[in-house]
Amino acid sequence: MNIEKQELLPIGSVVRLKNGKKKVMITGFCVTTAEDENKMYDYCGCMYPEGVVASDKNLVFNQDQIEELYFLGYVNVEEQHFKISLYESLFKQMAEKTTEAANTETTQNN
Secondary structure (H helix, E strand, C coil): CCCCCCCCCCCCCEEEECCCCCEEEEEEEEECCCCCCCCCEEEEEEEECCCCCCHHHCEEECHHHEEEEEECCCCCHHHHHHHHHHHHHHHHHHHHHHHHHHHHHHHHHC
């Protein structure tokens, strides 16, 4: 099954990552890790069919690491509204970081 590279897959989707042998079920979006709180991953997930076996065993990965989509998770109006809010929030954060970077550069050049 082909996937759109721009749109986040819904929770419950089952995928295989590049070079992966096991299936992974998507359980969340826009995740950071304790090791690097400044890096955000597109997804978190758990092994399928095992599910979450321990809270420290979640996988984090990005859209471009997905090789194959086996199952598309549940989509309804609530999920669509959530995605709109999520995209708006991410766009706002990116705009703020761009503005901060531009202001820092301007200050350094003066």
